[in-house]
């Protein structure tokens with residue numbers, strides 16, 4: 001392992017763009033299928049991985065949703081979250097803000113309560129076993145109706161102490177942010193923090209980013225790197241300290257590149273850019289792998305990677321006291337590393 005790879009893995013960081021359903025590794029998929037008496041179309045892990053030939057967001061989602069049918073019981077959701085947090089912890093993640101897609105489960109008859117109590121148990125067990133901190137972000141599926149989104153938000157209110165914010169994912173095409181303006185306004189009144197996906201190279205990307213920033217008034221943007229096409233919007237995002245949760249390896253699967261130039265340009269402009277894994281089981285890379293991929297593509301060194309990790313805590317939705325503690329841990333780690341690896 002090179003020094004930079006070792007540094008990227010050990011660097012204390014927060015992961016802020018991670019879909020729990022996107023952490024379903026083929027091994028766990030087979031285990032859950034066995035547990036629940038489900039027959040899968042594939043007969044081996046290699047066959048499952050070979051089926052991952054996405055060319056864009058739509059073709060990715062066409063493989064992503066059907067795979068979730070093995071998730072049925074609270075224990076299944078618990079194991080999914082626990083396994084992810086274990087792997088994330090091994091890649092230096094100290095805190096994870098994890099999206100979950102309740103509608104992908106309630107729409108096939110799994111009770112909301114089973115999903116969230118399972119995930120919550122996974123988080124509590126992982127905190128005990130690995131010392132990693134985790135929170136949940138309820139993510140609305142934008143290709144379902146605004147009415148279903150509002151009903152899902154209402155269903156979540158009894159669990160609001162377990163949910164820090166509201167997000168928006170799935171297919172952006174034909175589902176602009178304003179479709180959910182009322183749902184997000186209600187969530188804001190209920191005290192949730194807000195983020196929305198502005199996926200890469202979508203039709204109307206800049207209009208959607210403008211609406212998310214000035215109409216919906218989000219606290220963060222997931223992906224969102226097309227903003228570099230509009231310097232005035234970049235200036236606005238910098239002024240407001242908006243976090244961008246970029247996902248380089250994911251980008252290279254759903255578009256033809258990692259968008260490293262855009263990520264580096266945003267970082268240079270002073271935007272609060274972070275690096276994340278999105279759906280690591282599908283894109284075959286966890287968070288530190290994303291730091292390494294970006295560093296190799298863009299020629300970044302430990303100072304830039306440190307800035308990305310610093311940003312991840314700064315734009316996280318942690319309490320101030322926890323954030324300060326993690327930032328102190330980051331500073332101490334980097335100081336020790338530099339002392340042990342003189343340039």
Ligand code: HPA
Nearest residue numbers: 019169170197199278279
């Ligand atoms: N974009 C949209 N929908 C998704 C994503 C994403 O990055 N990951 C999982 N669902």
Ligand code: ZN
Nearest residue numbers: 019169222278
């Ligand atoms: Zn995503």
